Every structure is written in structure tokens, then in C-alpha cells.
Amino acid sequence: MERIPILRMGNFLLVTIQVDMHDKLALTLQDDLTSKIADVGAKGVLIDISSLEIVDSFIGRTLANIASMARVLDAQTVVVGMQPAVAITLVELGMSLPGIRTALNVESGMQYLHETVTSDRDSEEYDGDSD
Amino acid sequence: MTGTVTKTETLPIKDSSDVVFVRQRVRVWATEMKLSLVDQTKLVTAASELGRNTLEHGGGGQLEISEVVNGLRKGIKLTFSDKGPGIPDIKLALTDGYTSRQGMGLGLGGSKRLMNEFEIQSAPGEGTTVTVIRWK
Ligand SMILES: Nc1ncnc2c1ncn2[C@@H]1O[C@H](COP(=O)(O)OP(=O)(O)O)[C@@H](O)[C@H]1O
Numbered sequence: 001m002e003r004i005p006i007l008r009m010g011n012f013l014l015v016t017i018q019v020d021m022h023d024k025l026a027l028t029l030q031d032d033l034t035s036k037i038a039d040v041g042a043k044g045v046l047i048d049i050s051s052l053e054i055v056d057s058f059i060g061r062t063l064a065n066i067a068s069m070a071r072v073l074d075a076q077t078v079v080v081g082m083q084p085a086v087a088i089t090l091v092e093l094g095m096s097l098p099g100i101r102t103a104l105n106v107e108s109g110m111q112y113l114h115e116t117v118t119s120d121r122d123s124e125e126y127d128g129d130s131d
Numbered sequence: 132m133t134g135t136v137t138k139t140e141t142l143p144i145k146d147s148s149d150v151v152f153v154r155q156r157v158r159v160w161a162t163e164m165k166l167s168l169v170d171q172t173k174l175v176t177a178a179s180e181l182g183r184n185t186l187e188h189g190g191g192g193q194l195e196i197s198e199v200v201n202g203l204r205k206g207i208k209l210t211f212s213d214k215g216p217g218i219p220d221i222k223l224a225l226t227d228g229y230t231s232r233q234g235m236g237l238g239l240g241g242s243k244r245l246m247n248e249f250e251i252q253s254a255p256g257e258g259t260t261v262t263v264i265r266w267k
Pocket residue numbers: 180184185188189213215216217218224225229230231232233234235236237238239240259
């Protein structure tokens with residue numbers, strides 16, 4: 001079965017979507033990512049969509065689902081590289097991608113994940129102290 | 132829906148890989164007509180939404196892609212048709228967020244916003260035809 005590869009880098013999972021996904025492939029990615037987050041205890045997920053020429057309501061919803069499932073599993077998600085024409089079209093379509101963090105490129109997405117995960121850890125320690 | 136059709140191509144929509152092919156062919160037509168990148172993206176996105184509707188709500192059908200000319204204007208016309216259950220309440224179906232299944236309910240309303248012309252012909256039991264045009 002066709003699958004989109006998921007790379008692991010320490011606490012983070014990285015996915016680069018390079019194909020025009022049919023709906024079942026998008027659902028497989030959603031399932032694979034969710035189980036992988038749980039398996040490896042990932043703290044961050046970065047999804048690079050710079051090769052995607054469109055994002056329709058199905059792909060938009062898949063991205064939103066991934067982000068909310070990741071959140072339940074205590075991981076942050078950032079979607080990077082959305083092309084300007086895609087962003088313009090998404091807004092007109094009516095998809096606002098609620099709850100999805102976006103960044104311009106992989107570098108700033110990684111920076112965001114590092115910062116959030118580090119500050120999460122700090123606040124956990126703080127909670128621990130106050131107990 | 133005014134304009135003279137100058138050439139056409141017909142594609143089947145029977146499964147989700149046909150929807151991918153629909154996106155690719157519509158992209159080729161849009162590029163050949165030299166639509167702007169944003170207009171290409173709008174057309175392909177609408178094609179993806181409407182093609183998915185033909186498949187999932189209409190039980191499969193087809194897309195006819197055509198080049199239309201109206202005076203000095205050129206455009207791309209997409210006609211999605213199926214012989215499925217039809218749409219009982221078109222106004223309701225066009226409402227953002229309305230879905231009879233578990234969709235986002237943005238396909239019809241969103242495509243209407245993304246296109247210059249938009250028309251639905253449908254009746255219960257008689258199938259659905261959605262026609263859109265994006266002018267250059
Ligand atoms: N080709 C079709 N045949 C029958 N019903 C349709 C068709 N296209 C759309 N509909 C109806 O219109 C509703 C809204 O469509 P849409 O805006 O694309 O949202 P979604 O596909 O997410 O449900 C669908 O839920 C369905 O009830």
C-alpha cells in the first residue's frame with residue numbers, strides 16, 4: 001500500500017507531502033502519524049506542504065484532525081510552506097484551519113517546535129515545584 | 132453560462148484516484164490557457180471539491196472540461212454530472228457548513244465563491260449537474 005514516509009528526529013516527527021494525495025492516502029497519513037506520535041512519544045510534528053498545489057476542504061480537515069489528535073497526545077503540530085496562492089484560495093473556500101499553527105518554512109517551523117516544547121517542559125517543572 | 136465551446140475533454144469519476152486525475156487535467160487546461168497562478172489554484176480546488184461530490188454524493192459520474200469563448204473573453208468551463216440521488220434542497224446544500232454526511236460542508240458554497248459562474252441542476256432521483264466557469 002502507498003504511504004507517505006514519516007521521519008523521526010529526536011522528539012519530533014517530520015512529514016513532507018510531495019504527492020497529490022487521494023483521499024485514502026490522506027487518511028492513512030492521519031492514522032500513521034497518530035500511532036507514531038503515541039509509539040515514540042513525540043512532542044512535535046512538522047508537516048511540510050510546500051509541494052502541495054492545492055489544499056481543499058478534505059486535506060484541510062485532515063491537517064486539522066492531525067493537529068487535534070496530536071494535541072490530545074501532548075504533541076504540537078506546525079504546518080509549513082503553504083504556497084501563497086493556496087492560502088488565498090483556502091480563505092475564499094471558507095477553510096480557516098482553526099487550531100493549526102503555520103510557519104513560512106521548515107526552519108521557522110522547527111524553531112517554533114523547539115520553543116514550544118521547551119517552554120512546555122519549563123512550565124511542567126514549575127507545576128512540579130508548586131506541588 | 133454563456134460562451135461558445137471550442138474544445139472538450141471528458142473524464143470518468145469512479146474512485147478517489149479519478150479525483151486526483153481530474154485535478155491534474157484541470158491544471159493542464161488552466162496552464163495552457165495561461166490563467167494566473169491564483170486562478171489556476173482556485174479552479175483546481177473547485178474541481179477537487181466538485182469531483183469529490185460527484186463521487187461521494189452522486190455515486191460517481193463524469194467531468195467535461197471545455198474551453199469557452201465569449202467575444203474577446205476565454206474561459207474554462209467544468210461540467211460535473213452524475214445520476215445519483217439528486218439534491219432535494221439546493222439552497223440548503225449551498226449553505227456553508229451544511230453536510231448530509233460527514234463533510235466540511237464547504238464544497239458547494241466554496242466552489243461558488245471560487246468561480247465566476249456557477250449553476251446547479253438537480254432534482255431528487257434525477258441526478259445532479261454542476262457547471263462552473265472561470266474566465267481568464
Ligand atoms: N452530486 C451530488 N449529489 C447529491 N448530493 C450532493 C451532490 N453534491 C452535493 N450534494 C449535497 O450537498 C451537500 C453539501 O455539499 P458540500 O458543500 O460539498 O459539502 P460536503 O461534501 O462536505 O457534505 C452534501 O452534503 C450533499 O448532501
